[in-house]
Amino acid sequence: MEAYLNRSIKKVIKEFPPVEKILDEYAIGCGPCAVGLCLLKDIVSIHNLPADQEQEMMGRIASVIHPGREIQIPRTERKAEAQPRELKYSPPMKKLVDEHVLIKKWLALIPGILPTLNLESGGDRQLIREGVDFIRSYADKFHHAKEEDILFKYFDENLDLVKVMCEEHKTARNHVKAIGEALERKDRGTVVRRLNAYRELLSQHIKREDEIMLPWMDKQLSVSQVGEVFSRFLEVEERMDSCQQKYGDFISRVEKKYKRKED
Amino acid sequence: MTQFTGCPGSKMVDFREKDVSPRGEATGKIQSQLRQWPIQLHLISPAATYYQGADVLLTADCVGYALGGFHPDFLKGKSIAIACPKLDEGQDIYQEKIKSWIDDAKINTLTVLIMQVPCCMGLLNLAQQAAREAKRKVPVKYVVVGIQGEIQKEEWA
Numbered sequence: 415m416e417a418y419l420n421r422s423i424k425k426v427i428k429e430f431p432p433v434e435k436i437l438d439e440y441a442i443g444c445g446p447c448a449v450g451l452c453l454l455k456d457i458v459s460i461h462n463l464p465a466d467q468e469q470e471m472m473g474r475i476a477s478v479i480h481p482g483r484e485i486q487i488p489r490t491e492r493k494a495e496a497q498p499r500e501l502k503y504s505p506p507m508k509k510l511v512d513e514h515v516l517i518k519k520w521l522a523l524i525p526g527i528l529p530t531l532n533l534e535s536g537g538d539r540q541l542i543r544e545g546v547d548f549i550r551s552y553a554d555k556f557h558h559a560k561e562e563d564i565l566f567k568y569f570d571e572n573l574d575l576v577k578v579m580c581e582e583h584k585t586a587r588n589h590v591k592a593i594g595e596a597l598e599r600k601d602r603g604t605v606v607r608r609l610n611a612y613r614e615l616l617s618q619h620i621k622r623e624d625e626i627m628l629p630w631m632d633k634q635l636s637v638s639q640v641g642e643v644f645s646r647f648l649e650v651e652e653r654m655d656s657c658q659q660k661y662g663d664f665i666s667r668v669e670k671k672y673k674r675k676e677d
Numbered sequence: 678m679t680q681f682t683g684c685p686g687s688k689m690v691d692f693r694e695k696d697v698s699p700r701g702e703a704t705g706k707i708q709s710q711l712r713q714w715p716i717q718l719h720l721i722s723p724a725a726t727y728y729q730g731a732d733v734l735l736t737a738d739c740v741g742y743a744l745g746g747f748h749p750d751f752l753k754g755k756s757i758a759i760a761c762p763k764l765d766e767g768q769d770i771y772q773e774k775i776k777s778w779i780d781d782a783k784i785n786t787l788t789v790l791i792m793q794v795p796c797c798m799g800l801l802n803l804a805q806q807a808a809r810e811a812k813r814k815v816p817v818k819y820v821v822v823g824i825q826g827e828i829q830k831e832e833w834a
Contacts, residue, residue, distance in 0.1 A: 443683040452763065456799065504833045505816040637818060638732045638754065640833075641785035644816050 415476055415485050419455035426454050432478045440471050504635070506565070506644040507628045513557045514620045519665045520548060524613045526672045533600040542597050542605060544664055549590050549612070552661040556654050558583050564646045565631065568639055575627055582619045586612060686763060686794035692825055710752040718760040719767065723777035730783055731756040735775070735804055736790040737797050743826045744790070751790060751820070762791075762799030775807035779815050789819045793829055797821075805834055 418426055423444045427434045434445040442457060454475075458468060469487060476485040503511055527545075532538050562583065566576050589612040596604035635643070651658070713727045718735075721728075734757045741747050741759070760771055778784045789804045791797040801819050808817050821830040 443685070445683065452796065504818075505814075508833075637786050637788060637816075640816050641732060644814075645785065648814065 415479065415487065418475075418479055419458075420453055423452050423454055423457055426479075430475075430478050433475055436471060436474050436478070440467060502629055502632075504632050504640045504644075506640060506647050507632050509644075509647055510557070510560065510565075510628060511624055513552075513560075514624060516662060516665055517553050517557065517616065518620060519669065520545065520553075521613045521617055523665075523668055523672055524609055527668075528606050528609060531602060531606065533597065533602050533605065539597060539600075541668065542593070542609075545609075545668075546590055546594050546597070548661050548664055549586075552657060553616075554583075554587065554590070556650065556657050560647055560650055564650070565643055568635060568643070569631065575630070579619070579623065579627060582615060586615055586619070589615070684794075684796070686792075686796040690824060695825060707748060710748040710754075711757070713756055716757050716759050718758040718771050718774060719765070721758050721774070723774045723782050725782075727756045728778055728782040728784060730785055732786045732788070733757070733778055733784045734788050734790060735760065735800065737761060737792055737800050739792050739797075740790045740822050743792060743824060744822050744828075745826050751788070755788070760800060762803060763796040768799075768803060772803055772807045772810075775804055776811045779808060779811035779813050783813065784815060787815055787817045789817065789834075791819065791821055793821055793823050801834070808834075 423437075427445065437444050437457070440463060444452070444457060458472065463471065472487045473485075476487055479485075527541065531542070533542075562580060566580070569576050571577070589608045593605055593608045593612070596602075596608065632640075713725065715721055732755045734751060734755045736751075736757060736759045738759050738761045744751070758774075762768070765771070775787070778787065787804060787808065789801050791800050804817060804819075808815065817834040819830075819832060819834050820828060823829045
């Protein structure tokens with residue numbers, strides 16, 4: 415069967431005329447094509463039928479080519495990515511949205527952490543210290559720096575949208591600074607209050623970025639500018655190579671710990 | 678008339694009666710935005726200077742004829758190569774050239790312009806495969822053009 419998949423459709427149909435009718439039934443009308451150079455496997459792949467229909471059709475073709483034999487149907491390479499689909503973001507914007515996912519995971523953990531937070535415990539102090547480090551290094555130095563130092567530079571700094579986003583980054587930094595200082599004083603009340611405020615601020619901030627700002631910016635940038643932004647983001651990622659792995663591991667570790675507590 | 682059951686890429690369609698209103702006609706001569714030669718993907722060298730760091734268009738042959746605003750709307754400021762995923766041979770060479778654009782010429786972006794017919798999707802598949810195999814990553818966009826020249830889809834791949 416493999417050999418026939420790599421044969422031009424005209425040759426397959428010439429040798430096995432019923433194949434034309436089978437293709438026809440799946441709206442693959444190769445019969446009248448004057449060229450017929452496409453390989454059977456490419457035709458199957460390009461038309462991208464639903465998997466069950468493709469299997470059924472290939473089974474019927476196999477039974478024509480090898481009547482009475484049980485044939486293993488080789489899987490054609492399905493190229494789902496090539497199918498037109500709804501895509502909201504350009505590749506650099508998608509990177510930012512994906513980074514938001516990790517930040518949102520941290521925000522989602524905060525309500526579970528705070529009720530039993532005991533700053534007399536070394537373990538809890540370490541957790542908040544690591545959380546602050548995650549916010550400063552991943553959310554701020556890595557992620558917000560991409561936004562402020564690269565993406566926003568393509569827009570007028572006096573634009574309200576940009577100004578608001580930068581202002582919220584500043585407020586977030588103030589919360590984080592206050593959390594760090596309160597942690598040293600073992601001031602539980604301030605840590606809890608500021609972490610909650612940070613969570614509320616960032617949840618709304620990310621939602622606005624994902625749903626309004628990034629799609630809008632995407633529409634304003636030219637193809638060439640999208641390429642530039644993408645390439646400059648890659649430079650940041652190379653420079654801070656270990657960042658994503660390190661903080662991804664941190665979030666997974668905390669998620670496991672608090673999931674166990676819930677169970 | 679019986680329903681056409683052949684390959685959609687070869688289906689005969691006559692739209693001579695299509696309304697070509699004055700607003701759809703260009704006034705004066707349209708400046709060509711082509712800034713290189715050759716353009717056929719078998720003939721070009723990915724190492725050519727005009728591909729270095731460029732925004733590159735990979736265009737199915739038919740697109741240039743179907744898309745009225747091809748030069749001002751898409752070709753302007755970009756380097757180009759054309760190919761036919763249905764009829765051209767040696768498409769493994771195409772894939773290597775696209776990879777070389779990404780890895781060696783360090784192109785900025787790749788935009789694949791294809792027709793709406795199913796066989797044209799092969800050109801996008803080829804480009805995406807090459808992009809996946811390349812060491813560098815670049816944004817890849819694709820534009821699907823209808824047989825009457827309308828933009829049916831324009832998205833990042």
